Amino acid sequence: MVIGTRLRKLREDRKLSQGDIEERTGLLRCYISRVENGHTIPSIETLERIASALEIPLYQLFYEGDEPPPLPNLSKRKSTEELVLDEEAQKELRFFEKVKRLMGRINERDRQLLLYMAQKLASR
Numbered sequence: 001m002v003i004g005t006r007l008r009k010l011r012e013d014r015k016l017s018q019g020d021i022e023e024r025t026g027l028l029r030c031y032i033s034r035v036e037n038g039h040t041i042p043s044i045e046t047l048e049r050i051a052s053a054l055e056i057p058l059y060q061l062f063y064e065g066d067e068p069p070p071l072p073n074l075s076k077r078k079s080t081e082e083l084v085l086d087e088e089a090q091k092e093l094r095f096f097e098k099v100k101r102l103m104g105r106i107n108e109r110d111r112q113l114l115l116y117m118a119q120k121l122a123s124r
Contacts, residue, residue, distance in 0.1 A: 003047075006061060008036040010054050024053035 011021060018036075022029040027049065034040040042050070051058045063069050103111060 002038055003042070003061065004036040004038045007032075007050060010056065010061070011036075014054060016054070021050065021053050025049040 011018070018029045018032045021027065021032050025032075025046075027046065031040065032050075035042050035046075047061055048058055051061055057068070059068055103114075106114070
């Protein structure tokens with residue numbers, strides 16, 4: 001769906017001009033024209049202003065039904081961390097979090113010494 005085409009259709013269905021939308025939103029008519037012709041992609045905030053001017057809920061800009069679309073059951077989905085991190089990566093993450101916490105407790109001189117030792121061990 002091209003949002004500009006949908007906005008034009010909704011505006012024309014309500015017999016509103018671009019000037020009417022300009023007055024209701026504070027957006028310039030030329031900007032509204034650019035959106036409707038697909039030259040500009042509006043932000044969510046701008047879409048909220050336009051939906052308010054058209055006196056419709058925001059979801060109707062993207063959905064043509066009279067009722068809101070059914071919400072998916074999100075409880076069965078994995079979190080972003082679960083999708084990105086496998087078990088081994090989670091172990092590594094916990095290890096580095098522990099190192100970070102411990103590094104915060106030591107002074108700068110000891111921290112530099114520890115970094116130097118790690119570099120020497122890694123170069124073997």
